Amino acid sequence: MHVLITGANRGIGLQLARDLAARGDTVLATARGTDHPDIDGVTWLNLEVTKPTSHDALARALDGAGLDLVVCNAGVYLDKDHELAEGYAADLWADTFAVNVTGVFLTAQNLLPNLQAAKAGKIAIIGSNMGATSRAPGGSYIYRASKAAVLNLGRNLATDLRGLNIPVGVYHPGWVRTDMGSDAAEISVQEAAAGLIARFDALNMQNTGCFESWDGETYAY
16 A cells, blocks of 8 residues: 655654554655654655645655555644633644644645545545534634644545545544653554554545544544
């Protein structure tokens, strides 16, 4: 399987790249700049998901090669621990949505020819149950809103790409012990990656538009 993962230089994206390469998949991993580890079986490409010119350069580098799976993993959590009275600056809203929502759309849009070339391509979006409207514990307004938006985006992509036989799934990776999730999180990055890969493998036209957890739980929107 030929896989491309965005934002793969750390955390969940990095573990996904390691694990997919280890099982024999051909892995293309993107990062901003050259700050990434060398991994056997992983080819690194530069991508700034918010910049159309960077997507154009990636398309030229791929040169029409087929992609069986695109994992939209790049994301930011810029309002962590902010307080309502004085946090959530306007520029953080713009910066977060640029990565977490627009970046996902541009990735899917620009790699569509590569997904079509593979004949059986699919898109996996790393979302969060923090974006579910059924959960509203307060706080993290910017991050939650961006993940709600990307969930809506994924659902609509699934509808529009059904005619091209390209399934789309949105996945909650769990509360993971990464820089974003903190050391207090519930599961390791290895557990999260293994569960997510199983979900990606199970994604097909019958469950396109799904919103699932790393361990297979189905979430309400």
